[in-house]
Amino acid sequence: MKVLVTGANGQLGQDVVRIFNQLGHEVYGLSRDRLDITNQEQCNSVIFDLQPDAVIHCAAYTAVDAAEMEEDTAYLVNAVGSRNIVVAAEKVGAKVCYISTDYVFDGHSNEAYREYDNTDPQTVYGKSKRAGEQLVQTLSSRYYIVRTSWVYGSHGNNFVKTMLKLGAEKPSLQVVNDQLGSPTYTVDLAYFLEELIQTERYGVYHASNTETCSWFEFAQAIFDYAGLKPELLPCTTEQFPRPAPRPKNSIMEHLSIRTNGLRDLRPWKEALQDFIKNEI
Numbered sequence: 001m002k003v004l005v006t007g008a009n010g011q012l013g014q015d016v017v018r019i020f021n022q023l024g025h026e027v028y029g030l031s032r033d034r035l036d037i038t039n040q041e042q043c044n045s046v047i048f049d050l051q052p053d054a055v056i057h058c059a060a061y062t063a064v065d066a067a068e069m070e071e072d073t074a075y076l077v078n079a080v081g082s083r084n085i086v087v088a089a090e091k092v093g094a095k096v097c098y099i100s101t102d103y104v105f106d107g108h109s110n111e112a113y114r115e116y117d118n119t120d121p122q123t124v125y126g127k128s129k130r131a132g133e134q135l136v137q138t139l140s141s142r143y144y145i146v147r148t149s150w151v152y153g154s155h156g157n158n159f160v161k162t163m164l165k166l167g168a169e170k171p172s173l174q175v176v177n178d179q180l181g182s183p184t185y186t187v188d189l190a191y192f193l194e195e196l197i198q199t200e201r202y203g204v205y206h207a208s209n210t211e212t213c214s215w216f217e218f219a220q221a222i223f224d225y226a227g228l229k230p231e232l233l234p235c236t237t238e239q240f241p242r243p244a245p246r247p248k249n250s251i252m253e254h255l256s257i258r259t260n261g262l263r264d265l266r267p268w269k270e271a272l273q274d275f276i277k278n279e280i
C-alpha cells in the first residue's frame with residue numbers, strides 16, 4: 001500500500017515508518033518540516049500530490065502538562081490539524097488511522113474502558129485529542145481510531161528510558177503505585193496498525209500490549225530486565241501532584257480487536273523484555 005505517515009519524527013511515527021518499510025509498503029514519512037498539519041493548504045497539496053491509500057496520523061501535541069497552559073496550541077494541532085488531515089485524505093479517497101489516547105476517559109471507572117463507552121477527558125490534552133476523534137468520525141468515511149496508552153520505544157523520551165537512566169544513577173526512587181494501565185511498545189503497535197489498515201474493519205480500537213500493571217510494577221520489571229537494583233519505593237499520586245491530573249484507571253478492554261478477529265498485541269512483559277534486550 002502507499003502509506004503517508006504524519007509526525008514521522010515522533011516516537012511512534014519513526015517505528016511506524018521503519019516497520020511499514022520493512023513489510024514492503026511504499027511509505028512517505030513526513031515530519032513537521034515537510035507537512036505541518038496545522039497548515040490546511042499544505043495538507044491538501046501534499047496529500048493530493050502523493051495520493052496515498054492510507055494516512056497513519058501520528059502527529060500530535062503530546063505535552064500533557066504544558067497543554068494545561070497552552071490550550072490553543074493543543075487544539076490547533078490535535079483538533080484543527082487532524083481535521084486538515086482528514087479533509088485532505090477524504091478528497092483522495094484515503095483511509096485515515098488516527099492515533100488516540102486513554103486520556104479521553106476520566107480514569108474513575110472500576111472497570112476496563114470499552115471502545116464505545118462514554119468519554120470524559122479531564123485534561124486539555126485529553127479534550128483536544130477527543131476533539132480530534134470527533135472530527136475524524138464526522139469527516140472521514142473510512143477511519144480507524146486507535147487509542148493506545150503508556151507508549152515507549154527507542155525514539156524520544158518515555159518512562160522506560162527515564163527509569164533506565166534514573167535506575168543507573170540513583171540509589172533510591174519512588175514511583176506511583178495507584179495508577180493502572182497497560183504499556184505499549186511502539187514496534188508492536190506498528191505491526192498491529194499494519195494489519196489493521198489493510199482491512200475494511202473501520203471503527204474505534206483500543207490497542208496496547210495486553211495485561212496490566214501500575215507504574216510501580218512497570219518500573220520494577222524494567223529494573224529486573226535491565227539488571228538494575230535501585231531501591232524502589234511505591235508512592236501515591238497525591239504525593240506527586242502534576243499540572244494535568246493523571247487517570248487512575250487507564251485500563252482499556254480490547255473488545256474491537258476481538259470482535260473484528262484481529263491479532264491482539266502480546267503481553268507487556270514480553271514486549272518490554274524484547275525492547276530491553278534488543279534496543280537498549
Ligand SMILES: NC(=O)c1ccc[n+]([C@@H]2O[C@H](COP(=O)([O-])OP(=O)(O)OC[C@H]3O[C@@H](n4cnc5c(N)ncnc54)[C@H](OP(=O)(O)O)[C@@H]3O)[C@@H](O)[C@H]2O)c1
Binds near residue numbers: 058099
Ligand atoms: N506517548 C504516549 O504515551 C502516548 C499515549 C497514548 C497515545 N499517544 C498518542 O500516540 C501518538 C504518537 O505519540 P508519540 O509518543 O509518538 O508522540 P511524539 O513523540 O510527541 O510525536 C508527535 C510528533 O508530532 C509532531 N507534530 C507536532 N505538531 C505538529 C504539526 N503541527 N505538524 C506536524 N507534526 C507535528 C511532533 O513533531 P516535533 O518533534 O516537530 O514537535 C512529533 O514528532 C499521538 O497521537 C499521541 O497522542 C501517545
